[in-house]
Amino acid sequence: MRLAFDDVKAGFETEADVVVVGSGPGGAVAAANLARAGMKVVVLEAGPEVRPEDMARDTPRFLARYFWEGGLRIIMGTAPSPTMHARCLGGGSVVNSAIMLPLPAWVRREWRAESGVAHFDGPELDAAYARVFARCRVAPTPQAVWGRRNHLVRDAVQGVLGESGGGLPRAVHDCEGSSDCLTGCASGRKQSMDRVYLPEAESAGAEVFTCCQVDRVLTRGKRAVGVEGHVVQVPGWQKHGRFRVYAKHVVMAAGTMHTPVILQQSGINPRGLVGATLFCHIGGGLVGIMDEVVDPWVGATQGWGAISQEIRGLKYEGLWASPAALMVRWGDVGRRFVERLDEVKRAAVIACVYRGDVHGTVKASRSGDPNMRLWIPEHNVAPVMRGMKRAADALLALGARYVHTGIVSVVDEMRTPADTESMLSPRVQAKHLAMTMNHTFGSCRMTADDRGPVDPNGKLRGLDGLYLCDASVFPSPSAVNPQATIMALSDITSRKLGGLSLDEAPS
Ligand SMILES: Cc1cc2nc3c(=O)[nH]c(=O)nc-3n(C[C@H](O)[C@H](O)[C@H](O)COP(=O)(O)OP(=O)(O)OC[C@H]3O[C@@H](n4cnc5c(N)ncnc54)[C@H](O)[C@@H]3O)c2cc1C
Ligand code: SF4
Known part of the structure; x- marks a missing residue:
């Protein structure tokens, strides 16, 4: 089921087994797996669904409507550079060029050595790539x-x-x-998440809410118990009703920039490591x-x-x-x-x-x-x-x-x-250097020891029930376009959480 602004503008409160924050490549894979595992899944996406008729060549209008900060976001520092982050159902997969490359072997070895996480260079990742590539019809x-x-x-x-x-x-x-x-793919050829994993999650019973921006993770003691936020309207992003979703598990997939911000705003920052790192190509x-x-x-x-x-x-x-x-x-x-x-x-x-x-x-x-x-x-x-x-x-x-x-x-x-x-x-x-930094990752690194805030199961250290399934878990840059690896790592984390097999053959 898919709910849009008009369905929820007054606000709402609901319960689920899992609430997934963000519907990009990381969130969509997690939602599909967890729904297939029989859990009641709610997906919350801050942006709207982009209809094919809105995928027009009017780039400035498209950026203003479907990108965070109108597509004018800048990473400051040595060489201040634009960075583009989609704000729509399907996240970056709707606006990107859909290149799907697995990590080169030398990067996998380096990731394993520097983080201590075995599956970065193990058969689990090979199997996850195979499933993701088959599902997205990569060629x-x-x-x-x-x-x-x-x-x-x-x-x-x-x-x-x-x-x-x-x-x-x-x-x-x-x-x-x-x-x-x-500006999307009006003819529907691109296998973006609004077309591939999210419909599958919905068929397995997931509820997908668009125009719902999460502000905070709710906690009770040392456990995450849900999220709260407000309904937003496009264009202009005016705030409307408030919502709360209570859940046994919270999966953060709001992307490299927003996942750490939501956690910091919730007062969740084990040892100050959330957002303490950032990598870009x-x-x-x-x-x-x-x-x-x-x-x-x-x-x-x-x-x-x-x-x-x-x-x-x-x-x-x-x-x-x-x-x-x-x-x-x-x-x-x-x-x-x-x-x-x-x-x-x-x-x-x-x-x-x-x-x-x-x-x-x-x-x-x-x-x-x-x-x-x-x-x-x-x-x-x-x-x-x-x-x-x-x-x-x-x-x-x-x-x-x-x-x-x-x-x-x-x-x-x-x-x-x-x-x-x-x-x-x-x-x-x-x-x-004059560049656009669209490959961003590593703001909440996954490591075997406590140098990073996320453990090899994708769980945030120090808080039960909170998992990360997006680009923020990369331990360092990928050297190739990141989407395939984001999806494969989300596949591994969500399968572990949902009790699904890690060596299931591609379907
Ligand atoms: C123009 C462009 C071209 C690219 N080309 C490629 C390519 O060809 N191949 C490739 O591998 N990579 C490419 N990338 C990068 C790739 O798209 C991203 O790395 C990828 O989308 C990141 O996935 P993610 O799930 O981590 O986050 P995102 O895709 O950013 O998804 C996060 C989602 O969470 C939502 N969200 C954020 N905050 C909140 C909140 N508070 N409440 C609710 N929802 C929230 C966002 O709106 C977004 O939909 C490209 C990027 C851009 C911008
Ligand atoms: S048909 Fe779709 S995927 Fe191919 S170039 Fe055009 S927009 Fe991109």
């Missing part, structure tokens, strides 16, 4: 829907640099290559303006990619977003903006995503929004800029008129290899 993006843009990125990264890659595995069935992933993007007309809006949003063999922890991806989103960095102003508008049809975009050894924090602000800071060590600049210079040289070798990065202290329009040398200058510092 490599077919070449037929790459479009010219992804072919050019392949020619640059694989053809010129020799980095071997391929059509990225994505949770998409029969992709049309419309390049609209950021860093990197940058390059726009190559080609002689040919590329029509970059044709082709899968992020259809081709390669994990670098040359620079450990770096990944190259073809990328697209609407010009309204891309040109925030690249657009310039006045006459130059108008000239660049005319060049958009010739653009090929490469994103370089890097697993640095950054560290940060998430703290609840007075308004209740998360306040994030991230520090990037200077030694992380060299690998990022080396990867970006290689990609820029490759685009020039393919005949790009110029390549642009949006990084101050780098030549604005690089037309020759001599120009791209500016990317390796010591004048480029961590504070100059």
Whole structure:
């Protein structure tokens, strides 16, 4: 059953075996497993359901309606950067590019060594990936829907640099290559949580409430006993009635930023570790303006990619977003903006995503929004800029008129290899990196000992009945896109909680 604003605006009180806070990749998997295990499940999601007719190309309107802080959220610190967090049924899975990659073997070994959690590098995680990949119909993006843009990125990264890659595995069935992933997928091809796991949870009896924002976890002694919050209306997020859900178990899946904030606001912060860490992938993007007309809006949003063999922890991806989103960095102003508008049809975009050894924090602000800071060590600049210079040289070798990065202290329009040398200058510092940090994790780390607030069963230390099933449990960055690992770890935690088998075959 799915309840929307009109059904609940006056407020309500109810009971369940489990209340799941947040309906993104982590929450949706947990809800489906726990409902299938026979528990009475209530899912509370702060955002609304996005209907296909609202998945239009009007990006600024879409961001305002379906992203936290209108899509204008910033992570402060060394290089203040935008970070986008969806606020809708299905969370990030509705707006993301659906890339599904398991952790590389070396990251799994590192996670196990640094956290002591055996299943990070054990057969339980292999089995969980297999179930999640089967359910989301993950398959490599077919070449037929790459479009010219992804072919050019392949020619640059694989053809010129020799980095071997391929059509990225994505949770998409029969992709049309419309390049609209950021504003949902109106044709229903993307296997986002509102289409895959949540309907399954509902069929097994779960109640899914949208427009219900949790403020606080309720506790009695050393036990979580439910949550409370208020009903919100879109647009404007005005507060309406209050709600309380009492439950034997609380599963937090409000995402890297909101899970620690809700816990902090509830006075739940064992040894000050909740929100005491934060990790994000860093990197940058390059726009190559080609002689040919590329029509970059044709082709899968992020259809081709390669994990670098040359620079450990770096990944190259073809990328697209609407010009309204891309040109925030690249657009310039006045006459130059108008000239660049005319060049958009010739653009090929490469994103370089890097697993640095950054560290940060998430703290609840007075308004209740998360306040994030991230520090990037200077030694992380060299690998990022080396990867970006290689990609820029490759685009020039393919005949790009110029390549642009949006990084101050780098030549604005690089037309020759001599120009791209500016990317390796010591004048480029961590504070100059120009990126959007959409891969965020690790604000409540899972560890075998008490260095992290979450134990290997996904339970918060020091409080019974409270589990974490989202990106906040990562012990460090994943090096690849995180959704597959968030879902697989949530699958393991919720199966343990619901008493389901950890080696069940994919269905
Ligand atoms: C543009 C973009 C592209 C991306 N592309 C990819 C990709 O291709 N592949 C990939 O692996 N990753 C990608 N990511 C990252 C990925 O989407 C996230 O890592 C993932 O969605 C995180 O899952 P989660 O369950 O931890 O949290 P979320 O997806 O953030 O879900 C949390 C949910 O909780 C809700 N919530 C928050 N606070 C409250 C509250 N107080 N009360 C009730 N509900 C609340 C939120 O509204 C949200 O729906 C992308 C991200 C973005 C923004
Ligand atoms: S590229 Fe288009 S059809 Fe393919 S998943 Fe994204 S929005 Fe859907």
